[in-house]
Amino acid sequence: MSDYNITDLLSPAFLERMQKMLGDEYEDFIKSYEAPRTYGLRVNTAKISCEEFEKIVPFPVTPIPWIPNGYFYPGDVRPSFCPLYQAGLYYLQEPSAMTPASCLPVTPGENILDLCAAPGGKATALGAMLNGSGLLVANDISSSRTRALLRNIELFGIANAFVTNETPAHLKNRFPEFFHKILLDAPCSGEGMFRKEDALARDWTPEKSEELSVLQKELILQAADMLRPGGQLLYSTCTFAPKEDEGVVSYLLENRPDMKLIELPAYEGFTPGVPAWGNGDPALSRCVHLFPHKMQGEGHFMALLRKEGRTDLIGQFSYAKPNPDTRKWLELFFQEIGLKTLGGQAFDWNRVETRKDKVYYLPPVTGDFRGLTFLRNGLYLGDLKKNRFEPSEPFALALRKDDADGIISLSVNDQRLTRYLKGETLNIEPTEAAHTKGWHLLCVEGYPLGFGKLVGQTFKNKYPAGWRV
Template sequence: MDSDRSLVLPQAFLDRMKDMLQDDYDAFLQAYDQPRTYGLRVNTAKISCEEFEKIVPFEVKKIPWISNGYFYREDVRPSRCPLYQAGLYYLQEPSAMTPASRIPVEPGEYVLDMCAAPGGKATAVGSALKGAGLLVANDISTTRARALLRNLELFGIPNLFVANEKPEKMVKNFPEFFHKIILDAPCSGEGMFRKEEALARDWTPEKSQELSQIQKQLCLNAADMLQPGGQMLYSTCTFAPAEDEEVISWLLEQRPDLSLISMENYEGFSSGNPAWGNGSPELKKCVRIFPHKMAGEGHFLALLKKEGQSGPTANISKGTKLPADVKKYLEAFFSEIGLNSLGGQPFDWNRVEVRADKVYYLPPVSCSLRGLTFLRNGLYLGDLKKNRFEPSQPLALAFRKDEAEAIISLPVDDPRLERYLKGETLTILPEETVHTKGWHLLCVEGYPLGFGKLVNGTLKNKYPAGWRA
């Protein structure tokens, strides 16, 4: 990396950081001469870290402050590995993994990720829910919301609602509804300058003040959607006090029913600075991540709790009554592949809904969605064709290991996996499959990649064109 990297950083930014860090400033500056780090986070709803370490075909090293996080080398291309296409891990900068790791999400809870694209935090909390409860993932940008949906589908998360809406509009539908909320706010991105030089080029001293107003409003929206007794994680990837301690100070003044709580610590974390906010010593419970103290980029985190006790859960959702022929087609398909369960949960026919010729599996939680713009409500199961059901790619990825009987499992280094991901037909040996014909899940090391149809030893490829490598 260019040793003159610090020269591309805006002078006003450097002056402010020198004032903030004082004796630590030189070490901070030297961090920009170090190579950035690369990380992945294991999807523990699908695979344990121990099993992942056994089958991953490239070198990984544990991230010490993330229980399911790993570093990998810059020359590795993990997105080309079949394990990635099976949704077994998410590629994410190590510091950016921290917010979702510091809010304790339990299966069955209702969780909101307010500014969720591209999906790093949403996939983490969705994985923690293990198919129970509800994940609402929102992004105001339609393009970004589509990328968010793809990543959630890749992770096999069935209990989701992906919205494309202004947060203030969502408040009307979800007043004091969520047990947990993540607000990774739009910010000036100072902590990512080493990773993305374009952010440094576009930076201005005024940007933080403009963004601070947006962040404050988002915080109020989040507070209004949080249940009594619920927790909210606010994070940015910037060093600017105007977007960090100042926002939290202001929020606590506006919402006295909120208070800061401590997070699981790590030796490289730095405490929030009361002097950079309203002077309250409580701000020390915030966490700052500096690149000269940890193997990652810059981040800020604050975990807040709303006083009171959580209320009763919402009604269980139910789809529309299924026409008899539709249920017959679905039952025939599930029988053919030997469905045992889906996403770690027993299959519930009450949650199946048909819209036009598409079949969906609704989340297990009922809530008011009226008037909201959304991309997905639940899991897209597949399409109704003439006298049959055609399964979707998201359904394939929602299956966990051993949830279906009709599987063809190949080792991670089998060249046929690469050909499958390109849309080619495959030759399958008789000993590689339980059934001699029909629908099968093609798996890597037992973990589903997608569907195919076996005919006379040939697997006809059903991997959708839009998903192909």
């Protein structure tokens, strides 16, 4: 529980505005700051079902009512130290922040854009919904934050992604009316996160919303211009400020008349948008506010919009011819680990590309992507060494349960998993390994964690230094 007085911490201008906005609910809103914050995680359903997750998770979880694959967990638990987290089976995310991605109806095979994606909470949710089919473009303008985004995309095992570090203006010029679905979780004043981050509350000023709304209006127009006819755009913020919420949506409706607000799913605690907080358009009531005095979470705002017209799924693809030497060494490695599928799908050799001895598996999509600043174009499979192929950690995490036969699977409570994640050599009993020697995929409860080489009963750790716990 917080040890400060909320009225001392928060700006009087903020409190006055919230009182005008909430009326009789204001006192309940203020009291919500006295309650302990909530902690949540979202299951990666591209890798594991919620039913199976509940069977193997070693700490208590409770379903989040409005998130199909979301769970609360106690504040004294540290889920990031659990091997299931390192296997990419769940993402740690504040419950209300999970809501926007869960409300965007993604269909496998679509082109999806997360425009302001770092550190990856919403992008990983969208990528999991694609389940290996179609394309996810996860973009952020900050190069430092994009590195964290890439790590989370790789941890979640999303093979069909471009991770880009571009200005939205440049993306708009390269991808006019390209995406079926777009999520714009815009930079905002963060009023919904005050209970979580004191610094946001202390730094708040009335002018901040004015400044940010200018940026948000620019971003939402750029997002709309990248949306295909018939496509859907979900705009969200983690603030209560009307100028950043209904005000920005009003601006879009006025400047892009082909964009129409559509209904969001209804859940207990969701508060409708207020037309008077925007330009008075009655359709603004289709927006949704999440207030902490009405739900077990912090604060968020959402608006779902559709561009008039018709959209179709991706058509046929064409690829460059794979490098024959690359295929030779990859096939030998695949035979050694008994690879059957990648992400539950047949391996497509036409999607393999070699760049300076590094091997990539490209997303199933065509287009001219030259000139874009990428941190990653597709899945990094590994490196071609002298007369061999060395697999990468992202490749291991892109594999699903039962994708390969050459595995060593340990219980979630086996202490050797913690030692593996620290980079240590392990002792493996003969009955635990698929083969007597060579490359194996180390798994937790059958779910891939990383690669290693077995020599007798010694498992030589290949978990990369930059990933170690």
